[in-house]
Structure formats: C-alpha cells, structure tokens
Amino acid sequence: MFRVKVVVTGPFRSGKTTFIKLATSGQSIHIGHKGITVGLDFGTIKYDGMTVHLFGTPGLNRFSVIRDIVAKGARGFILVLDSTNPNSILEGREILKEILKLNGNIPCVILANKQDLPNAIPIEKIKSLFANFPVIPGILTKGIGIKESLALLLSQINKIKTMILNQA
Ligand SMILES: Nc1nc2c(ncn2[C@@H]2O[C@H](COP(=O)(O)OP(=O)(O)O)[C@@H](O)[C@H]2O)c(=O)[nH]1
Numbered sequence: 001m002f003r004v005k006v007v008v009t010g011p012f013r014s015g016k017t018t019f020i021k022l023a024t025s026g027q028s029i030h031i032g033h034k035g036i037t038v039g040l041d042f043g044t045i046k047y048d049g050m051t052v053h054l055f056g057t058p059g060l061n062r063f064s065v066i067r068d069i070v071a072k073g074a075r076g077f078i079l080v081l082d083s084t085n086p087n088s089i090l091e092g093r094e095i096l097k098e099i100l101k102l103n104g105n106i107p108c109v110i111l112a113n114k115q116d117l118p119n120a121i122p123i124e125k126i127k128s129l130f131a132n133f134p135v136i137p138g139i140l141t142k143g144i145g146i147k148e149s150l151a152l153l154l155s156q157i158n159k160i161k162t163m164i165l166n167q168a
Pocket residue numbers: 010011012013014015016017018019035036037059113114115116117138139140141142
C-alpha cells in the first residue's frame with residue numbers, strides 16, 4: 001500500500017483545520033487551544049488506492065518551529081489562503097517560498113478559500129500572484145475545493161513516484 005504524507009499549511013484562520021476535518025468526515029485529531037491550532041491537525045484518508053496522511057500546521061508565525069517539524073517528510077503541500085484577506089495572500093507567498101527553500105521543487109496546490117464571502121479577491125487575481133502553481137477556488141465550510149485540490153496534488157505526487165520507479 002502506497003502511503004503518502006500531505007501537509008495542509010497556510011496563514012492563521014485561512015481554513016486548514018476545516019479542510020482536514022471535512023476531508024476526513026470529522027475523524028481528524030486537532031491539537032489546539034481556544035479554537036486555534038497550536039500543535040497540529042491529523043487525519044488519514046484513502047484515495048485512489050493510496051493511504052494519505054493529512055497533517056495540518058499551525059498558522060501563527062510564533063509557531064513556525066512546529067510548522068517546520070510537521071512539514072518534515074511531506075510529499076506535497078496544500079497551501080490554504082483566506083481570499084478575503086490581502087495579508088493572508090501575502091503571507092501565503094512567503095510560506096510558499098519557505099516550503100520551496102526547505103523541500104526543493106515539491107508539488108504544491110494553492111487553495112483560495114472563503115470564496116463565498118462578498119469581499120473575496122477574485123480567483124483570477126490570486127492566480128496571477130501564484131503564476132507557476134495551480135490555484136483552486138474553495139468554500140471549505142461547505143467542503144468545496146477539497147476533492148479538487150487533493151486530486152490535483154496526488155496526481156502530481158503520483159507522476160513523481162512513477163518517474164522514480166521507472167528509474168529504479
Ligand atoms: N465564510 C467562510 N468561512 C470559513 C471558510 N472556511 C473556514 N472558515 C471559517 O474561518 C475560520 C478559521 O477556520 P480554521 O479552519 O480554524 O482555520 P485555520 O486557522 O487555518 O485552521 C473558522 O471560523 C471557519 O469556520 C469558508 O470557506 N467560508
């Protein structure tokens with residue numbers, strides 16, 4: 001059985017905990033304080049014959065040490081952003097740079113969340129800020145964007161796996 005670690009990261013209150021909770025139909029574990037993730041979120045799902053371990057990181061910068069530990073060994077990242085908050089998008093770009101610095105050229109999918117809110121920045125604008133990465137619109141409280149982003153990320157991870165197996 002192919003097991004894969006996927007990390008759901010992003011700025012504070014962007015929707016990471018909601019992503020993992022809904023992706024696992026409420027079966028996830030959340031280590032937090034007053035609704036804020038200070039430790040991690042964790043849940044396992046089956047997808048396309050794979051066992052996918054989803055790890056959510058804390059978003060606050062003062063927990064960035066925990067973020068780096070949780071991210072270790074990840075095969076891919078889902079970067080969740082709050083589309084209504086320009087700072088969330090700017091911080092997301094910084095987190096993405098950090099991911100690429102620590103993990104090399106690893107698959108990353110951007111999930112532009114909270115697209116249900118009237119002040120959400122349009123998806124095309126967010127796409128233009130993340131030129132080389134796929135950007136998926138999300139309304140995570142309704143589960144929208146979860147399957148789409150996981151499918152895309154796991155297909156990218158699978159391509160790399162096939163490449164490595166063919167070289168072996
Ligand atoms: N309107 C709206 N609110 C959302 C959406 N996704 C998450 N939220 C809310 O945003 C807040 C932060 O979500 P949470 O998953 O805890 O964010 P985290 O800090 O990234 O783990 C919570 O109150 C969620 O209910 C969404 O798609 N639309």
